[in-house]
Amino acid sequence: MEKFKEIIRQYPFVGFIIAFLVLMAVPSIFFTDIYQSHLASLICINIIVAAGLNIVKGYCGQVTVGHVGLYAVGSYTAGCMFMYLGSDLWLTLPAAIIVTAFFGVIMGVPSLRLEGPYLALATLGGAEAIRLFIENGEFFGSTYGISNISQPVIFGMAFDTPDKYYYIAMPIMLIAVYFSFSVLKSSVGRAFMAIREDQISAAASGINVKKYKLLAFILSAMFAGAAGAVYAHFPPGYIHPNNYTVIEMITFLAMVVLGGLGHIWGGIIGAVVITIVYDITRPLYQYQLFIFGLTIVFTILFMPKGIGGFIDKYFIDKRFKKKKTEDKK
Amino acid sequence: MILLKTTKLMKAFGGLIAINKIDIEVPRGEIRGIIGPNGSGKSTFFNLISGVYDPDLGSYIEFDGHDITNEPAHEIGALGLARTFQLLRLYQDMSVINNVMSGYHTRVSYSFTEAVLGRKKIWDKEKEIKDEMMELLSFVGLADFAEMNASELSGGQRRLLVLARAIASKPKLLMLDEPAAGLSPHNVDNLMKIIIQLKDKFGLTLIIIEHILKVVMDTCDAVTVFDHGQKIAEGTPAKVKDDNAVIEAYLGKKMNDDEMRKALAV
Incomplete structure (x- = not known):
């Protein structure tokens, strides 16, 4: 077991391959109906968004409420490319990532001057502007949305139902998580954290604050773009401006906050929990927003580091106690 | 070999001249102390050099052969100048x-x-x-x-x-802003040991702002005294200690008998 741990520590890639194999097997063992696959695919998409949001919000400390706008940009890049060029996921996914990265720069520029609630307002304005622009643009299908977006085909096998689409969304999610993991574990992640904690001090350590803030926005935008494209092609392949409102943004924020701001697995834990809770509370749809608002408030009040921080604390305490008993001997 | 050199360093906040035409030369391998009463511009001096503030026109700062007068803070940090802050600015x-x-x-x-x-x-x-x-x-x-x-x-x-954290970047010049503030006497001794080791082992040049005179007198090779944004004295610790201008800045002017009588009569 110790040796296994050491291998994973040296080659994190191995861990992800194992996770891939396990997740490949999960549907055929546990899932009983197609709806569970649908939910699992949705969780994968939300994980991509939340992992990206964790970079800019959890690690870099920039309060952005505009992430859903970037998600919309990703979706509509994919949607429009399908509508006008007939492209499939393999072409729209990279295109969506590049276009959204560009919008990420625009969304990030206010962060060079603004902080806290002011930045939140600026980015919220950005997100709403994007949504309204889409809603009122004939080119983007206006309020009709874009429908019948194609599903990817590999070797003649069409992934056109939610249970098949899971096998597309899941690997993309794992790749995204792997990138976020390796970025945040490196010096780049530390630079983000330093900026979150103290910008003047970070600059004195030789960290280019403006560059890294923009980098955080671009990176997280790329995640949002990828998630948007995967969502656009998600069967039945229908996107509508109403999927990208502030309400969605609050759900994404709830994921990151509940999972643990600035925790490397924070966004992922949160995305799994919130997506499932969102689904369970569907019959109580009038109260859903209320529940998520309360979740954010209570998490910040009683568990400021979220579920991830809670688990971390448990392990650190355990290690500490173990060390203490060893010292006594 | 001069590592840090400032010429006519100026900084005014509105009408208040915080730093007034200060010229300083710090040679390599020296521990330089900076002392002065509160509000005399010591921390502003650090902030100007490390790029937190931009100095006023006409100032010139040279570090290790580079002109860093208007460079941003991170570029200065990358050149090998590290600093600590009076209020720590720890990543909590x-x-x-x-x-x-x-x-x-x-x-x-x-x-x-x-x-x-x-x-x-x-x-x-x-x-x-x-x-x-x-x-x-x-x-x-x-x-x-x-x-x-x-x-x-x-x-x-x-x-x-x-x-x-400041040493981690292997700097050429390390600027410490009140490193001993709030430390107990035992910890102050420990800190002084570390500072001297930094110079001897790591070959660092240091500039230290400190109010605990023991630290300044025992560790520094030279001391510069600031008052109201101006440099009023410079030299070895022993020389500075007996300088009239320094005593005046800290304790006030010595009165002659006439002045004393007038002051008491009121």
Whole structure:
């Protein structure tokens, strides 16, 4: 077991391959109906968004409420490319990532001057502007949305139902998580954290604050773009401006906050929990927003580091106690 | 060999001239003390050199042969100038080891793309960095607290941690803003030992702002005295201690008999 741990520590890639194999097997063992696959695919998409949001919000400390706008940009890049060029996921996914990265720069520029609630307002304005622009643009299908977006085909096998689409969304999610993991574990992640904690001090350590803030926005935008494209092609392949409102943004924020701001697995834990809770509370749809608002408030009040921080604390305490008993001997 | 040189350094905040035409030359390998009453411009001086503030027109700062007058703070940091802050500016919500490792930033040798791909090479390098930083932590005596959150440290440990973070970048010049403020006498002695080791072992040049005169007198090779934004004295600690202008700035002017009588008569 110790040796296994050491291998994973040296080659994190191995861990992800194992996770891939396990997740490949999960549907055929546990899932009983197609709806569970649908939910699992949705969780994968939300994980991509939340992992990206964790970079800019959890690690870099920039309060952005505009992430859903970037998600919309990703979706509509994919949607429009399908509508006008007939492209499939393999072409729209990279295109969506590049276009959204560009919008990420625009969304990030206010962060060079603004902080806290002011930045939140600026980015919220950005997100709403994007949504309204889409809603009122004939080119983007206006309020009709874009429908019948194609599903990817590999070797003649069409992934056109939610249970098949899971096998597309899941690997993309794992790749995204792997990138976020390796970025945040490196010096780049530390630079983000330093900026979150103290910008003047970070600059004195030789960290280019403006560059890294923009980098955080671009990176997280790329995640949002990828998630948007995967969502656009998600069967039945229908996107509508109403999927990208502030309400969605609050759900994404709830994921990151509940999972643990600035925790490397924070966004992922949160995305799994919130997506499932969102689904369970569907019959109580009038109260859903209320529940998520309360979740954010209570998490910040009683568990400021979220579920991830809670688990971390448990392990650190355990290690500490173990060390203490060893010292006594 | 002059490492840091300022010429006609000026900074005014509105009508208040915080730094008034200060010329300083700090040679390599020297420990320079800066003393002066509160509000005499010592911290502003640090902020001007490290790029937190931009100096006024006409000023000139040269560091290690580079003109850094209007360079941004991170460029100055990358050139090899590290500093600590009077109010610490610790990364509260990061572990102690991460605090120090983020000070290593300018020396990281892998590129961003390599980091994204997460190759084994990167993990090896990260481990090297971590080992080196652990050594640094044991040098200042914080190795046992590496995994703890920085906010859980005591006041004295925090001062040592910001010191370690500043050294992590292997600077040429280290500027310490009141490193001994709020330390107990025992810890002050410990700090003085560390400062002297920094000069002898690591070959650093240091500039220290300090109010505890014992630290300044025992560690510094030369002392500069500020008052109201002006340099009023400079020289060896012994010479500065007996300088009339310095005594005046700290204790006030000595009165003659007539003045004393007038003051008491009122």
